[in-house]
Amino acid sequence: QNRLIIDTDIGSDIDDAMALALAMKSKEIIIEGITTVYGNAELRARITKKLLQLGNQKNIKVFAGVSQSLLFNRDIWMAGHEGEGILTEDEHIEYDSGHAVDFIIQTIMKNPGEITLIAIGPLTNIATAIIREPSIVKNVKEIIIMGGVTRLGDNSLTLPINEHNIRCDPEAASIVFSSKAPICMVGLDVTYKVTFTKFHRDQLENSKTPLNLALVNQLDRWFAFIKEDITKMHDPLTVSIAINRDIVKTEKAKVHVEYDHRQMTGTTIAIPDKSGNVEICLDVDSRRFNNILLRRLLDE
Ligand code: BDR
Ligand code: CA
Numbered sequence: 001q002n003r004l005i006i007d008t009d010i011g012s013d014i015d016d017a018m019a020l021a022l023a024m025k026s027k028e029i030i031i032e033g034i035t036t037v038y039g040n041a042e043l044r045a046r047i048t049k050k051l052l053q054l055g056n057q058k059n060i061k062v063f064a065g066v067s068q069s070l071l072f073n074r075d076i077w078m079a080g081h082e083g084e085g086i087l088t089e090d091e092h093i094e095y096d097s098g099h100a101v102d103f104i105i106q107t108i109m110k111n112p113g114e115i116t117l118i119a120i121g122p123l124t125n126i127a128t129a130i131i132r133e134p135s136i137v138k139n140v141k142e143i144i145i146m147g148g149v150t151r152l153g154d155n156s157l158t159l160p161i162n163e164h165n166i167r168c169d170p171e172a173a174s175i176v177f178s179s180k181a182p183i184c185m186v187g188l189d190v191t192y193k194v195t196f197t198k199f200h201r202d203q204l205e206n207s208k209t210p211l212n213l214a215l216v217n218q219l220d221r222w223f224a225f226i227k228e229d230i231t232k233m234h235d236p237l238t239v240s241i242a243i244n245r246d247i248v249k250t251e252k253a254k255v256h257v258e259y260d261h262r263q264m265t266g267t268t269i270a271i272p273d274k275s276g277n278v279e280i281c282l283d284v285d286s287r288r289f290n291n292i293l294l295r296r297l298l299d300e
Helices: 015-024 041-054 100-110 124-132 164-168 170-177 198-207 210-226 234-243 286-297
Strands: 002-008 029-036 062-064 115-120 142-146 183-186 195-197 230-232 248-257 268-272 278-284
Touching: 002 015, 002 100, 002 234, 015 029, 015 041, 015 115, 015 210, 015 234, 015 286, 029 041, 029 100, 029 234, 041 062, 041 210, 062 100, 100 115, 100 124, 115 234, 124 170, 142 234, 164 170, 170 248, 183 234, 183 248, 195 198, 198 210, 198 286, 210 230, 210 286, 234 286
Parallel strands: 002 029, 002 115, 029 062, 115 142, 142 183, 183 278
Antiparallel strands: 195 230, 248 268, 248 278
16 A cells, blocks of 8 residues: 655645545555645645545544745735635634644654655645755655646647646745655646546536535536636546556656746756656556546445
8 A cells, every 4th residue: 555645735726626535535545644735724724624524534634734935935826716615614624733844754754665745736845844854855755746847748738838836836846856856747748638527527426425526516616717617637647646657657857947037937847867866757548547536436
């Protein structure tokens, strides 16, 4: 079994919630704890705790982390409907006491070579943990990061210049990528190929489980926000890689993060290099991914 800490900015986009639900439903995974990051990290911790309750996993610990970008120099983006489909209004939900960064450091240091960090939000908590305890870099099994874009994969995709998780805290991302920690980079090059549609949504709704109904409720708010009925499954792809590595094709590289040029801030530059610390994902078997995600959410 793969022992995970999931660091998330769950809230507006549905994919963090889907990633957590997939992890909850996967026997290959032990969730050691969940940490939240970026903007209202306390609200994100409450949303997470509620999702765990809906999935009958009340005992998993949830810790709130850093709210600002590392240098306090980046705007915080919030959509406004964070968690509304999951938390009911005025619901009192407690999360665990203690700081996300302490939990990350302590768990990795107590279990050398055992813990995989799944990073599906801006990298502020993880960079802070590395600053505070640099030796986590040698003791973490791997950091699987949803973030960035390399354009070394399928050239037919039209990809944006930079990606949200890196753009929100490029200084933190730079610290993490240059730390020499073993990283698997799941960028837009592959996450643009994995989607969730209204058709999938209806299957979740028909299952009528409390967890799936909450996911559908939050998904509907996201669909209304983006004015579409198809969305990308960026974050669940990281979890499905922790379940089955074979669904992606990767190549070793070194990755540089731009943070000090106005136009290029938040871009990731990957240089293929066999001695690099980053395995970048170049391609994904999206059919197999969809199978993993749906089958497990539907308990099939
Ligand atoms: C990333 O940004 C967030 O909106 C998603 O949850 C994902 O982690 C995609 O760029
Ligand atoms: Ca996310």
